[in-house]
Amino acid sequence: MKQYEQLDKLIADYGGVIQTYQVVAEGISKPTFYNYVKVRKLEQVAHGVYVLRDAWTDSLYLIHLRCEQAIFSHETALFFHDLTDREPAPYSITVKTGYNPTRLKADGIHVYTVKSELHPVGRTTAQTSFGHTVPIYDMERTICDLIRSRKGIEIQIFQEAMKQYVRRKDKDLRTLIQYAALFRVEKILRQYLEVLL
Template sequence: MNTVKNCMDDAGVLLAKNARKSGIPKSTFYQFVQKNQMERLAHGIYLSPESWEDTAYVLHLRCPQAVFSHDEALYYHDLVDREPMQPTLTIYSGYNTQKLTASGIKVYTVKKELLPIGKETITNAFGHEIPMYDLERTICDLVRSRSHFDFQDFQSALRRYAARKDKDLNRLMEYARLFRVQNVVRNYLEVLLG
């Protein structure tokens, strides 16, 4: 049974796929899960009872191709004050998002080649690394999806971005061209930076 324990990460998360890769029989794995009263968080993902659940990390494990975006990224980059009501991810078009949306996750899709644009790895409050879009990609996503945002939040996020010292306007315009929102972004920035 010690071999199963070796498959658990520092956060107390145990993945069935890691146990399979280590050659641990299913019966041994499930005996360990039951004996240690591990909580099933999602298909193939279990948490030890003495650990805190990091929902963002678990979501990343459930869907490793997805990137935290929109509301999540706006909050992380301090462009809005309100914590997101529900997790927000971006995944490539054609990915079956049914299970994600059924579990209350807001999902946006993009062409597969646009998914990695602006993707970075951040360390969240629990100390886990998760993928999130950078500041400039977040602004492009905000502009592209502006009809989904409250107008005051939209304006506030753009104002905060314009006031930041760490903004990269060249990168922003490069991303804006890729997402075909360069004219809209330019118009907003001219007003805010004017």
């Protein structure tokens, strides 16, 4: 029973989310942990990731735990960067081409794919409202992603994001142009910037 108390404390310390490797690192065996999962009725949300049923869960952090290569992008990144006031629904992530996103898509997550050499371009991190650190794309990469996916994004969201970006003091136009060249959207980007700047 002492180990159950240890597990109760551990899951409380991790905000209601616990991973098998964290339990094993504390010297608790997997069979003991799996019994604990049954007794406490924890919910398995991904391979090796369990949450308390009544816990307020950090959806963004859980997506990150489920798919570590996923980087929050598009409308979700816009929200993190305060380039939109619309809460992202569904969440958008970008993964490397070749990753099977079927389960994520089934859970209502918008999944974009990109060549593996372009996947890390502009990767940074941000804090969720629960205080967890998750990977997101920086503002400049996000703007390029919006231009690349503009046919699938609401025109109001796209236009507002572009206007907000141009007004920002912390924008980096040089990096934006470099990214635009990499993603082959430089010509379209320049057309938008000519109107907005």
